[in-house]
Amino acid sequence: MHLSVSLTSGEPIYLQIKEQIKNQILTGQLHEGELLPSIRNLAQNLKISVITTKRAYDELEQDGLVTSVSGKGTFVSGGNKESIREIKYRALEDQVRLTIKESRSIGLTKREFLNLVTILYGEENE
Amino acid sequence: MMNVIEFRQFSKRNGAFTLQNLNFPIQSGYITGLIGPNGSGKTTMIRSIMNLIRPDFGEVLVFDQSYHNQERDIKRRIGFVYDEDFFYNHLTVNEMKKIVSSFYPTWNESVFRKYLDDFQLPSRRKIRDLSKGMKTKFALATALAHEPDLLIMDEPTSGLDPVFRREVLSILSEYIQEGTRSVLFSTHISTDLERIADYIVYIRNGQLKYCGSKEDLIDSYVLVKGPIEWLRLNRLENTFSGKQQNALGFEGLIAKESYSEDVFGNQVTVEMPSLDDILFYTREEK
Numbered sequence: 001m002h003l004s005v006s007l008t009s010g011e012p013i014y015l016q017i018k019e020q021i022k023n024q025i026l027t028g029q030l031h032e033g034e035l036l037p038s039i040r041n042l043a044q045n046l047k048i049s050v051i052t053t054k055r056a057y058d059e060l061e062q063d064g065l066v067t068s069v070s071g072k073g074t075f076v077s078g079g080n081k082e083s084i085r086e087i088k089y090r091a092l093e094d095q096v097r098l099t100i101k102e103s104r105s106i107g108l109t110k111r112e113f114l115n116l117v118t119i120l121y122g123e124e125n126e
Numbered sequence: 127m128m129n130v131i132e133f134r135q136f137s138k139r140n141g142a143f144t145l146q147n148l149n150f151p152i153q154s155g156y157i158t159g160l161i162g163p164n165g166s167g168k169t170t171m172i173r174s175i176m177n178l179i180r181p182d183f184g185e186v187l188v189f190d191q192s193y194h195n196q197e198r199d200i201k202r203r204i205g206f207v208y209d210e211d212f213f214y215n216h217l218t219v220n221e222m223k224k225i226v227s228s229f230y231p232t233w234n235e236s237v238f239r240k241y242l243d244d245f246q247l248p249s250r251r252k253i254r255d256l257s258k259g260m261k262t263k264f265a266l267a268t269a270l271a272h273e274p275d276l277l278i279m280d281e282p283t284s285g286l287d288p289v290f291r292r293e294v295l296s297i298l299s300e301y302i303q304e305g306t307r308s309v310l311f312s313t314h315i316s317t318d319l320e321r322i323a324d325y326i327v328y329i330r331n332g333q334l335k336y337c338g339s340k341e342d343l344i345d346s347y348v349l350v351k352g353p354i355e356w357l358r359l360n361r362l363e364n365t366f367s368g369k370q371q372n373a374l375g376f377e378g379l380i381a382k383e384s385y386s387e388d389v390f391g392n393q394v395t396v397e398m399p400s401l402d403d404i405l406f407y408t409r410e411e412k
Contacts, residue, residue: 007321010398014341043322044299050156051324051339 001030001037005046013048017056025065025076026085036066036074128190130154130276130308131175135184140170143332147184150337152327155305157298159319159340160312161401162329163409168312171329172280175310176206189275202230205269207262207279215254219264222253230272238271258285266294270301277301279311283318291315295322316401326401335408340401348385349403351377352394360389368407379407 005016024030043053057074060066067077103113129151136148145167152158160168173179174186177193188200213222227233242249245263283291298309299322326343328336336343353375369378379399
């Protein structure tokens with residue numbers, strides 16, 4: 001597992017950890033049943049507070065993405081994976097709809113819009 | 127959850143200020159930062175925990191024990207790094223170590239050697255010839271070598287270069303790794319705490335202003351910036367814990383509960399405050 005936190009981004013550190021682990025679970029980089037580092041171990045490696053790390057793990061557990069077994073550690077549960085992806089997918093749809101509306105408002109044609117998407121997508125995803 | 131230190135109805139008059147009726151615990155197994163402006167009582171508190179100062183009223187329990195009858199046992203389990211010199215300047219590092227180590231049945235020579243190496247401290251040099259940073263390193267090495275359950279440091283990072291300050295943070299987070307040891311350190315450099323402190327004790331004018339997790343403290347405020355005109359129009363001056371303004375605009379701290387997006391809208395920018403922001407803007411708050 002790879003994690004990196006920024007102290008200057010203005011985003012709370014627990015949220016950065018939570019989002020990074022969540023993404024790794026949703027994209028399958030972390031597998032169901034996989035053991036995550038212990039809270040104290042993660043805190044030590046990232047040189048951050050134990051409480052901050054605990055908060056990230058607690059919220060992941062509330063979202064059903066990990067399960068903690070006392071005395072054993074925290075595991076990827078993955079049970080909720082599909083439904084979370086679905087929610088994200090729907091949110092993405094809404095965003096695209098909004099973007100299309102915006103592009104219509106400045107008179108962009110569908111072809112021009114798709115061109116824009118192709119160019120931007122290509123840049124980021126090669 | 128267990129407490130490593132507990133202030134109970136503690137009061138102490140000390141010259142210009144009084145520590146007044148302090149009642150709070152410090153959690154075992156974590157790193158707690160003690161913050162507050164200069165002269166707010168940080169050092170007096172730490173000296174009280176070490177029983178170097180006796181309270182006028184109440185008491186401090188350490189490891190759930192009282193100094194009345196357990197002083198020796200309590201002190202053996204504490205590692206203490208103090209801002210001022212308390213070593214004999216005419217002795218060498220090695221000679222001083224022999225004296226200190228004789229106090230502690232749990233002294234671990236190999237741990238001491240390891241830190242001496244890590245810190246590149248010359249064991250034959252006289253204490254008086256060590257720089258301030260080296261003295262702090264020596265103090266930290268001796269404090270850690272008897273493997274204490276509680277490490278107390280008074281302004282340990284003041285006068286240290288950024289490289290060693292970071293090293294200290296790593297040592298601390300490794301030190302509490304097992305969850306059975308605790309650290310309390312006072313500092314006015316709050317960026318050091320921003321990273322690793324789990325709990326914050328914030329005192330001002332001898333009174334406890336906050337005791338709880340660092341997360342909750344930072345979470346309870348927002349930092350708002352915007353044009354002065356806006357401030358005047360919306361008559362929100364009094365909702366701020368503290369603010370500053372100049373010709374270009376204002377910046378201020380607001381308790382999260384008094385902030386709402388409906389009222390503040392999009393004319394202002396809202397940020398997560400740092401510990402420094404909180405210390406600064408709450409300095410005169412009632």
